[in-house]
Structure formats: C-alpha cells, structure tokens
Amino acid sequence: MNFKISKKELLDAxxxxxxxxxxxxxxxxxxxxxxxxxxxxxxxxxxxSNISIKTVLTNNDKEVFTVxxxxxxxxxxxxxxxxxxxxxxxxxTFETIDGTLIRIYGGNSEFKLNCMRAEEYPEINxxxxxxxxxxxxxxxxxxxxETAFACSDKDTRPILTGVNFKAEDxxxxxxxxxxxxxxxxxxxxxxDLDFNITIPSVYLNDVYHSLSLEKEIEIAIxxxxxxxxxxxxxxxxxxxxxxFPDVSKLIPTNLLQKVxxxxxxxxxALDRTSFIKSDGKNIVKxxxxxxxxxxxxxxxxxSSYENIDVISFEGQPFEISCSGKYLVDAIKAVGSDEVTLSxxxxxxxxxxxxxxxDSIIQLISPVRTYK
Amino acid sequence: MNFKISKKELLDAxxxxxxxxxxxxxxxxxxxxxxxxxxxxxxxxxxxSNISIKTVLTNNDKEVFTVxxxxxxxxxxxxxxxxxxxxxxxxxTFETIDGTLIRIYGGNSEFKLNCMRAEEYPEINxxxxxxxxxxxxxxxxxxxxETAFACSDKDTRPILTGVNFKAEDxxxxxxxxxxxxxxxxxxxxxxDLDFNITIPSVYLNDVYHSLSLEKEIEIAIxxxxxxxxxxxxxxxxxxxxxxFPDVSKLIPTNLLQKVxxxxxxxxxALDRTSFIKSDGKNIVKxxxxxxxxxxxxxxxxxSSYENIDVISFEGQPFEISCSGKYLVDAIKAVGSDEVTLSxxxxxxxxxxxxxxxDSIIQLISPVRTYK
Numbered sequence: 001m002n003f004k005i006s007k008k009e010l011l012d013a014x015x016x017x018x019x020x021x022x023x024x025x026x027x028x029x030x031x032x033x034x035x036x037x038x039x040x041x042x043x044x045x046x047x048x049s050n051i052s053i054k055t056v057l058t059n060n061d062k063e064v065f066t067v068x069x070x071x072x073x074x075x076x077x078x079x080x081x082x083x084x085x086x087x088x089x090x091x092x093t094f095e096t097i098d099g100t101l102i103r104i105y106g107g108n109s110e111f112k113l114n115c116m117r118a119e120e121y122p123e124i125n126x127x128x129x130x131x132x133x134x135x136x137x138x139x140x141x142x143x144x145x146e147t148a149f150a151c152s153d154k155d156t157r158p159i160l161t162g163v164n165f166k167a168e169d170x171x172x173x174x175x176x177x178x179x180x181x182x183x184x185x186x187x188x189x190x191x192d193l194d195f196n197i198t199i200p201s202v203y204l205n206d207v208y209h210s211l212s213l214e215k216e217i218e219i220a221i222x223x224x225x226x227x228x229x230x231x232x233x234x235x236x237x238x239x240x241x242x243x244f245p246d247v248s249k250l251i252p253t254n255l256l257q258k259v260x261x262x263x264x265x266x267x268x269a270l271d272r273t274s275f276i277k278s279d280g281k282n283i284v285k286x287x288x289x290x291x292x293x294x295x296x297x298x299x300x301x302x303s304s305y306e307n308i309d310v311i312s313f314e315g316q317p318f319e320i321s322c323s324g325k326y327l328v329d330a331i332k333a334v335g336s337d338e339v340t341l342s343x344x345x346x347x348x349x350x351x352x353x354x355x356x357x358d359s360i361i362q363l364i365s366p367v368r369t370y371k
Numbered sequence: 372m373n374f375k376i377s378k379k380e381l382l383d384a385x386x387x388x389x390x391x392x393x394x395x396x397x398x399x400x401x402x403x404x405x406x407x408x409x410x411x412x413x414x415x416x417x418x419x420s421n422i423s424i425k426t427v428l429t430n431n432d433k434e435v436f437t438v439x440x441x442x443x444x445x446x447x448x449x450x451x452x453x454x455x456x457x458x459x460x461x462x463x464t465f466e467t468i469d470g471t472l473i474r475i476y477g478g479n480s481e482f483k484l485n486c487m488r489a490e491e492y493p494e495i496n497x498x499x500x501x502x503x504x505x506x507x508x509x510x511x512x513x514x515x516x517e518t519a520f521a522c523s524d525k526d527t528r529p530i531l532t533g534v535n536f537k538a539e540d541x542x543x544x545x546x547x548x549x550x551x552x553x554x555x556x557x558x559x560x561x562x563d564l565d566f567n568i569t570i571p572s573v574y575l576n577d578v579y580h581s582l583s584l585e586k587e588i589e590i591a592i593x594x595x596x597x598x599x600x601x602x603x604x605x606x607x608x609x610x611x612x613x614x615f616p617d618v619s620k621l622i623p624t625n626l627l628q629k630v631x632x633x634x635x636x637x638x639x640a641l642d643r644t645s646f647i648k649s650d651g652k653n654i655v656k657x658x659x660x661x662x663x664x665x666x667x668x669x670x671x672x673x674s675s676y677e678n679i680d681v682i683s684f685e686g687q688p689f690e691i692s693c694s695g696k697y698l699v700d701a702i703k704a705v706g707s708d709e710v711t712l713s714x715x716x717x718x719x720x721x722x723x724x725x726x727x728x729d730s731i732i733q734l735i736s737p738v739r740t741y742k
Contacts, residue, residue, distance in 0.1 A: 079646070079673060086643040109643050113673035272457040272480055275450070302450060302484035 001071025002095040003037050007084060009064045013044050013055045014081050016233060019206040021077045022048035029120045032074035039067050045124060051203045051237040052124050071096060072118030083111050126234060129222035137217050143174050144208050146185050146333045146360050151201040152178035159242035162198035175247050181326050182247055182363040183333060195221050198244045203237035210235055251363060252344040257315030259288050261308055263331050263339045269306035270324050273297040276304055282324040283367050289317035311338060320346050321369040330362035372442025373466040374408050380435045384415050384426045385452050387604060390577040392448045393419035400491045403445035410438050416495060422574045422608040423495050442467060443489030454482050497605060500593035508588050514545050515579050517556050517704045517731050522572040523549035530613035533569035546618050552697050553618055553734040554704060566592050569615045574608035581606060622734060623715040628686030630659050632679055634702050634710045640677035641695050644668040647675055653695040654738050660688035682709060691717050692740040701733035
C-alpha cells in the first residue's frame with residue numbers, strides 16, 4: 001500500500017467515520033477504521049455493528065489522491081485521526097513498511113504505526129435494500145431538532161429510546177416520547193411512501209452530525225435497517241424491532257384553557273428558577289389567569305416566584321405543575337416568538353404549540369404536587 | 372435586615388467570595404457566605420478555613436446600596452450566586468421575613484431562602500500581622516504564570532504543593548518544584564524585605580483569579596498566613612509550615628551544550644507527538660546537532676519523528692529524553708520567540724531559558740530510556 005492524499009478530504013472522511021466507532025467494542029478491529037486503497041478509489045469503513053459508515057473518495061471532481069500501490073489496512077481510529085489532524089501539510093502519504101507496520105508522513109513529521117490486517121475486520125453488509133427516496137436535508141434536521149430530545153434515556157423500555165417515523169397516505173408522522181412527554185411532528189411526503197420504523201436516537205444523532213449541507217439526502221428503508229446516502233457516504237443504522245406505542249390518541253382535543261405568551265418571557269422566567277430542585281428535578285407550578293402567569297418553584301431551601309404577562313387567554317383561571325426542564329425543551333422545540341399552552345384539566349397532559357406552524361405539537365404530563 | 376444593592380457590585384463581590392468556598396467543608400455554615408449589613412458598609416465573608424476572603428462594600432465612591440435595617444445572615448453560596456446572577460434588574464433587595472427566612476427580589480422575580488444565623492458562622496481572624504508592602508499586580512501575575520504550574524499535585528511531600536517565596540538582600544526568589552522539574556524566578560524587591568514562605572499553589576490560584584487589575588496590591592506576611600489587600604477586599608491564606616528544599620544548587624553551571632530554536636517550531640513539533648503515550652506519559656527523545664533537533668517518541672502502537680531547524684548550537688551532538696509535557700510547560704513559561712536549552716550531560720537536568728530575560732529559569736530532569 002502506498003498513496004498520497006489531500007489532508008482536508010481525508011480529515012473530513014475520518015471525522016465522519018469516527019462517529020461509528022464505539023469505545024466499548026468487544027471486537028478489537030472495530031476500534032479501527034478500515035481503508036481500502038484501489039487505483040481509483042479510497043474507501044473508509046467504520047462500524048460498531050449497530051451503525052456503519054462507508055465513505056468512498058474518488059478523483060472524479062478533483063484530484064484528491066494518487067495511489068502508487070493498492071492495499072487494505074485497519075488503522076486505530078484515535079491514532080489516525082490525531083496524526084492526520086496534526087500533520088502540518090496539505091498532502092499526507094501512507095505507505096506499508098512491513099506487513100502491518102505503516103509509515104504516515106507530511107511536512108516535517110513522520111509517524112510509524114502498527115496496524116491490523118484487513119482480514120481481521122468483520123464483513124459489513126452495506127447492501128441497500130428498499131427503494132431509495134429523496135428527502136430535504138433541511139427538513140430532516142428540523143424533524144430531529146423538534147423530536148429527538150424527547151426520547152427516553154433509560155433502557156427500561158428500549159423502544160422509547162428511538163424516534164418513530166411512520167409514513168402513510170402522503171403524511172410522515174414523527175414521534176418521540178419518554179412516556180412523560182411527547183414530541184410530535186407531521187410533514188407531507190410522497191403518497192407512495194409506506195413504512196413504520198423506530199430509529200435509536202443515539203444513532204440518529206450520529207447521522208445528524210455526519211450530514212453535509214447538501215440540499216437532499218437519499219433514504220432507503222428495509223425491515224432491519226435504514227440507509228442514508230449523501231455525498232460520497234453511506235450510513236446505515238439498525239432499527240428498533242419492538243412496536244412503537246400508538247401515541248396519536250394521547251393528544252387531547254377537549255381543550256378547556258388556552259394561554260399565549262411571549263416565548264422569551266416564559267423561557268427567561270423558567271431559567272431563573274431552574275436551580276431550585278428537589279430530588280434533582282425542577283418542578284414549577286403555573287397559576288394562570290387572563291392577565292398573567294405566576295410561576296412558583298420551591299424546595300426545602302427556598303422558593304421562587306416569577307410573573308409574566310399573558311397575550312391572550314381563554315377559559316377559567318387554574319393551576320398546574322410540571323417539570324420546568326420539559327417545558328423549556330418544548331418551548332425551544334416549538335421555536336417561535338409566541339407560544340400557546342392548551343390544557344384539558346389539572347391532571348391531564350397539556351400541549352405546547354405555535355400558532356404559525358401546526359406541524360409540531362409538544363405534549364407534557366403534569367406532576368401532582370402537595371401544598 | 373433590609374437593604375437594596377446594585378446587582379453588579381454585589382455580583383463582583385460574590386464571585387470573589389465563592390473562591391474561598393469548599394464543596395467538602397465539614398462545617399455546614401462554611402458552605403455559606405456571611406453578610407454583615409451595617410448602615411454604611413456591607414461586608415461579605417467566606418472561608419474554607421485555609422483561605423478566607425473579606426470584601427467590604429461602602430458608598431464612599433458611589434451609591435452602591437441603601438440599608439433600611441441592619442443585620443447579619445449566612446446565605447448558601449450556590450443559591451445566592453444563582454439568584455443574584457439571574458435576577459433581571461439593576462438593583463436587588465434583601466429583607467428578613469421571619470428569623471432566617473429572607474426574601475430576595477428584583478425585576479419580576481422574587482425568591483425566598485432559608486438561611487443560617489450569623490452566630491453559627493465561625494469567628495474568622497482577619498487580623499493583618501506583619502508590615503504590609505506594595506507589589507506590582509502585573510509582576511505578581513507573571514510570577515505565578517511562570518512558576519506555579521511546576522508544583523507537585525501529589526500529597527506525598529506536602530511542601531512541594533506550594534510555591535516558595537524567599538526575599539533577602541533586595542531579591543525575591545520564587546521557586547516551585549515537583550522534584551522532576553523546577554521553575555525558578557528572581558525579581559528585585561525592596562532591600563528591607565526578609566521572609567521565606569511557601570504558599571499552597573491551589574490557594575495562590577484563588578488569589579490570582581480574585582485580583583482585579585489594579586496597579587498595585589498590598590501584601591503582609593507573618594509566620595502562619597499571608598494577606599493580600601486590594602480594592603475593598605482582603606484575602607488571607609495559610610502557609611505551608613514545612614521547610615522548602617534548597618533548590619539553588621540544582622541549577623547546573625557547567626554547561627556542555629547549548630541549543631537555541633524558535634519556540635513555535637519546538638512547541639508545534641511536541642504538540643504533534645503529544646498523543647503518543649506510555650503509561651499515560653509522553654516521553655520524547657531529542658537528538659541535537661549543529662543543524663537540527665530530531666524529536667522522536669514511541670510506544671507499543673507507533674512512533675513519531677519530527678525535525679526542526681536550529682538557530683545556534685554550541686558543543687558536541689548528543690541525545691537526551693524527557694517528558695514532552697514538561698518541556699512544553701517550560702517553553703510556554705519562558706515565553707519568548709526563541710528558547711535556549713542548555714545541557715550538562717545526558718543524565719543531568721537541563722535548563723530552558725530565554726536570552727532576553729534571565730530572571731526566569733526552567734529546569735527539567737531527563738528520563739532514562741531503553742532502546
């Protein structure tokens with residue numbers, strides 16, 4: 001193996017590749033990145049067996065590399081990333097010295113590394129099953145921003161650690177819930193699309209951060225995995241195979257009160273009280289009437305009292321308590337200057353919405369408090 | 372107790388005060404800040420019994436506060452800092468509701484806090500013994516930057532966790548060592564000064580970050596403690612009472628080789644190899660001749676080779692190994708465009724200096740390596 005490659009292009013590909021590296025992999029070779037060097041392509045492969053990433057660099061658009069000798073090798077991901085990041089040169093040369101000992105050099109720097117043979121790396125099945133369809137990258141980013149935070153971070157019900165994507169009749173319904181709150185987004189899609197899958201949020205996050213700012217990505221889905229195809233890369237993650245709960249009936253329709261406030265006012269007030277915690281949780285009580293919302297929070301050390309103006313109010317004055325953090329997350333996800341909270345009873349979940357965009361609904365369960 | 376105070380001035384004083392708060396204090400009241408409210412002064416006191424800080428706010432220069440009712444109270448340091456930081460108002464009012472329950476309000480926010488009685492706070496002796504002398508703040512900052520990093524972070528020899536300040540015959544000798552390296556600084560001071568003290572580096576760091584940018588501070592020293600007086604604050608820290616080793620004889624005078632390079636070149640080369648570690652340490656071997664320094668570093672996974680140009684060289688070519696991190700720290704402390712390394716043998720400590728400023732010397736012990 002002997003090739004010279006642009007530092008920038010290699011570093012971009014490596015930064016993508018390391019997203020699939022787990023520090024706790026039981027298989028030593030999976031802590032490495034596999035490089036397949038061919039005359040006219042350089043392929044980087046990484047996987048933690050749940051998420052796998054393949055990037056194929058070519059010289060089609062511009063001269064990225066020159067290959068003197070073909071070959072395959074597996075290089076420790078931390079070492080190759082540090083070396084390529086730190087070499088002070090536009091081009092970096094890799095060459096085999098002897099078996100798995102390789103030399104990497106550029107500028108005034110030279111590194112020798114003991115690597116692993118490509119044969120030790122497991123075969124990763126990158127077959128793309130299912131018909132690929134195009135999806136706007138921007139829209140994909142929005143969906144993740146608006147839903148993924150609401151997933152459960154506990155393994156007690158594994159299906160809730162994922163974001164559910166269900167396409168039918170020209171609509172894509174995206175839902176995430178930890179059973180105390182629900183983030184729900186609906187967008188229009190092609191009428192032919194028909195699937196119901198749940199993607200682990202931790203891998204969805206890796207995909208999110210790997211995506212470039214291309215206008216569109218291609219997505220292909222089969223029963224076991226989802227493929228994201230963009231630029232010169234293919235990312236595949238496994239799906240959760242349990243059935244996602246039917247959350248459509250959770251959203252209340254019989255709304256008794258509806259209050260609209262400036263998002264900024266409510267966020268600032270909640271932020272000021274956020275340090276008042278009991279058992280690690282910041283619980284706020286909202287007392288709502290046609291003029292104002294009083295926000296109180298207390299624990300054994302102290303209490304806080306905030307007061308914000310209401311823009312509009314329908315219904316009877318009342319009180320409800322909930323997690324301050326969940327309310328902050330929901331307002332941020334809804335993302336607009338004004339935010340509307342709608343209630344159907346003191347002990348029933350309430351919804352957080354935005355007048356201008358009805359595609360996104362955040363649902364929060366109240367907390368019972370004792371005076 | 373009832374007073375109204377400028378948020379900015381109070382926040383500045385609180386940020387200073389929390390530097391003396393330890394999270395692991397055995398005495399509950401020491402997790403609080405003591406406030407003494409008098410008609411014409413507001414005093415903040417904090418201490419972890421090793422370092423103590425007192426700040427006295429007055430209305431002498433400008434109107435900072437108005438006091439309706441005098442009183443003393445001890446407020447949990449985290450809560451008061453969060454509350455004052457977050458209240459959205461230029462002025463904040465504190466008032467006693469009932470016993471130790473106080474109300475803090477400003478803007479649209481109101482907090483109630485359960486505090487501690489001032490009687491529960493231990494008596495802190497802030498008496499300043501010893502004749503105070505003035506010291507340039509800038510010079511004090513430089514001294515700390517150039518020496519304190521070299522202190523030991525282990526408790527095996529407690530005296531080495533401090534920076535030694537010894538004044539005699541118009542010179543102040545400042546030394547810090549972990550027994551593998553030594554940072555040594557000498558500055559001119561008033562001839563009358565005569566002391567030999569060792570200040571724990573952790574408290575010196577607190578003092579460093581509390582100092583304002585006034586031109587001068589006042590310092591007073593007695594056998595047990597050192598006082599720093601500036602602005603409206605007094606900081607006292609205890610001294611280490613063991614005898615600091617005599618390090619003056621460690622600095623070699625019989626220099627066989629002397630090499631000068633660009634600091635930036637050497638720092639960059641060392642940075643590139645810094646990830647190659649054995650047992651958590653990055654050991655570099657320097658091979659020096661009249662033209663260049665070769666820097667090699669290796670462990671079981673790989674090796675690096677760097678090469679930098681020499682500006683000047685005296686003596687015979689030779690090799691020496693040392694901690695890459697210690698060398699980086701020393702070059703940064705010496706702080707100049709060019710740096711000179713002077714050697715007196717392969718297994719003897721070598722010195723790192725800067726042609727333009729002979730007040731600062733860094734000494735590093737070599738490491739024995741096996742090929």
